[in-house]
Amino acid sequence: MADEVKLYRTWSSPFGLRIVWALHIKGIEYDTIFEDLSNKSPELLQYNPVHKKIPILVHKGKPICESLVILEYIDETWKEVPLLPQDPYQKAMARFWAKFGEDKLLPSVWSVFSGKGVEEKKEALVPAVQNLQHLEEQLKDNKFFGGEKIGYLDIEFGWLPYLLDVFEEVIDLKLFDAAKFPLLSAWMKNFNNHPAIKPHYPPRDKLVTKFQLLHEKYQTGN
Amino acid sequence: MADEVKLYRTWSSPFGLRIVWALHIKGIEYDTIFEDLSNKSPELLQYNPVHKKIPILVHKGKPICESLVILEYIDETWKEVPLLPQDPYQKAMARFWAKFGEDKLLPSVWSVFSGKGVEEKKEALVPAVQNLQHLEEQLKDNKFFGGEKIGYLDIEFGWLPYLLDVFEEVIDLKLFDAAKFPLLSAWMKNFNNHPAIKPHYPPRDKLVTKFQLLHEKYQTGN
Numbered sequence: 345m346a347d348e349v350k351l352y353r354t355w356s357s358p359f360g361l362r363i364v365w366a367l368h369i370k371g372i373e374y375d376t377i378f379e380d381l382s383n384k385s386p387e388l389l390q391y392n393p394v395h396k397k398i399p400i401l402v403h404k405g406k407p408i409c410e411s412l413v414i415l416e417y418i419d420e421t422w423k424e425v426p427l428l429p430q431d432p433y434q435k436a437m438a439r440f441w442a443k444f445g446e447d448k449l450l451p452s453v454w455s456v457f458s459g460k461g462v463e464e465k466k467e468a469l470v471p472a473v474q475n476l477q478h479l480e481e482q483l484k485d486n487k488f489f490g491g492e493k494i495g496y497l498d499i500e501f502g503w504l505p506y507l508l509d510v511f512e513e514v515i516d517l518k519l520f521d522a523a524k525f526p527l528l529s530a531w532m533k534n535f536n537n538h539p540a541i542k543p544h545y546p547p548r549d550k551l552v553t554k555f556q557l558l559h560e561k562y563q564t565g566n
Numbered sequence: 567m568a569d570e571v572k573l574y575r576t577w578s579s580p581f582g583l584r585i586v587w588a589l590h591i592k593g594i595e596y597d598t599i600f601e602d603l604s605n606k607s608p609e610l611l612q613y614n615p616v617h618k619k620i621p622i623l624v625h626k627g628k629p630i631c632e633s634l635v636i637l638e639y640i641d642e643t644w645k646e647v648p649l650l651p652q653d654p655y656q657k658a659m660a661r662f663w664a665k666f667g668e669d670k671l672l673p674s675v676w677s678v679f680s681g682k683g684v685e686e687k688k689e690a691l692v693p694a695v696q697n698l699q700h701l702e703e704q705l706k707d708n709k710f711f712g713g714e715k716i717g718y719l720d721i722e723f724g725w726l727p728y729l730l731d732v733f734e735e736v737i738d739l740k741l742f743d744a745a746k747f748p749l750l751s752a753w754m755k756n757f758n759n760h761p762a763i764k765p766h767y768p769p770r771d772k773l774v775t776k777f778q779l780l781h782e783k784y785q786t787g788n
Contacts, residue, residue, distance in 0.1 A: 394666060394700060406655055413661045420654040432642040433628055439635045444616060478616060 349374035352388055352400040354381060355546050356554055358503035359411040360399040365499050366418050368540035370425050412442055415496060427496040438490070441482060442500045449475040450503070456519060457511050457555075458562040465517055476525060483527040487534050494538050498531075505532040506545060507555075514555045571596035574610055574622040576603060577768050578776055580725035581633040582621040587721050588640050590762035592647050634664055637718060649718040660712070663704060664722045671697040672725070678741060679733050679777075680784040687739055698747060705749040709756050716760050720753075727754040728767060729777075736777045 351367070351374050353360025367374050379388055379398050391400045391407035400407050401414045408417050419427045429435050452475050455468035479501065482489060489497035508520050522529040536542045545551075573589070573596050575582025589596050601610055601620050613622045613629035622629050623636045630639050641649045651657050674697050677690035701723065704711060711719035726742075734741050744751040758764045767773075 394670075403655075408655070408658045408662070410662055410665055413658050413665065416661065417654055417658040420657065432639055433625075433630070435642065436630045436635050436639040439638065440630070440632055443632055443635065448616075 572624040
């Protein structure tokens with residue numbers, strides 16, 4: 345089995361972790377190949393010649409790129425423990441919010457992280473908080489975005505529990521007020537407590553160091 | 567039937583036309599509501615409060631937004647005449663290229679259109695042509711992107727046959743050299759000749775006028 349599924353990722357990428365989480369939720373055996381993006385392997389360039397990015401899932405020798413495309417592929421190939429809802433309308437809603445996560449939420453939070461100086465960061469915080477509010481409203485009283493079981497949207501938004509508090513430590517600014525987002529706050533705990541999730545986070549101090557270096561670059565413009 | 571499916575779109579949006587094409591390919595009856603984006607209807611704001619954009623498909627009273635999400639919903643709800651491949655790997659490839667179309671190809675061509683002056687446009691042409699080359703390579707010897715039958719990726723890339731020559735007329739610059747892209751060129755003809763497609767294009771002179779006005783704004787920065 346193990347030689348059938350290979351995952352190319354970096355040690356820290358939240359997009360790569362999405363695939364790790366999905367494979368573990370489903371109980372699929374796989375091999376990991378860790379890439380160094382400053383020195384990409386010939387396999388990475390061969391498997392993703394268009395974007396030259398990770399994650400890449402290689403299944404029976406055939407590569408699939410783009411994390412959300414990989415998640416749908418995994419869900420359609422290994423049907424046990426479904427990640428997406430089965431109902432076409434609920435599935436469309438999940439895809440809508442996943443796209444919102446990629447196109448709106450993630451860039452808006454990243455603008456806070458990468459903003460130069462406190463003022464620029466605080467300005468960027470306004471749309472980021474509005475976008476988080478949209479997520480808060482989607483949770484209702486559910487444990488996860490899709491209900492009682494972890495699934496596609498939890499994986500999509502998993503970078504929040506994974507990275508938000510790292511970002512906060514690095515930029516020394518409160519990004520996420522748990523009192524304003526009680527449902528999201530509870531969801532983050534549920535997500536982190538799931539056995540398929542947090543054991544795959546890399547060491548936090550290593551993450552903080554990585555983002556500290558990146559943050560310094562943004563602040564000095566180098 | 568007709569009151570079950572409603573499509574909110576504008577007269578000219580290529581994203582709205584994607585849904586028109588899909589519904590006609592599948593033979594689904596629907597009603598059209600034309601929106602004026604300078605004066606959005608209460609229904610548009612109610613159905614898409616996050617983005618406040620068209621297209622919106624309302625099916626049995628429930629709204630679905632984002633054109634690619636709508637296409638997948640249509641394909642899963644009305645299964646006759648499938649748009650996406652059935653095989654999970656081929657489906658993943660279709661989704662990968664659709665994402666490439668949205669994230670890379672479309673913005674790169676738009677940069678040529680919106681570039682200020684001939685020099686900026688010619689500079690923007692380099693990545694746009696590279697991206698078109700990727701599409702050319704996907705077509706192989708097929709009539710359509712998925713083979714002999716029109717489908718998801720043809721609809722995704724349908725804005726090319728719909729708008730490229732309009733853009734060229736407006737900006738007075740060759741964007742697409744048919745001799746360099748013989749397969750794409752043949753595909754555009756096949757697409758336009760399909761009975762579900764060109765009858766739904768709005769009048770060309772009206773389109774040219776619309777994009778002339780928009781182009782003037784980009785050139786003067788107003």
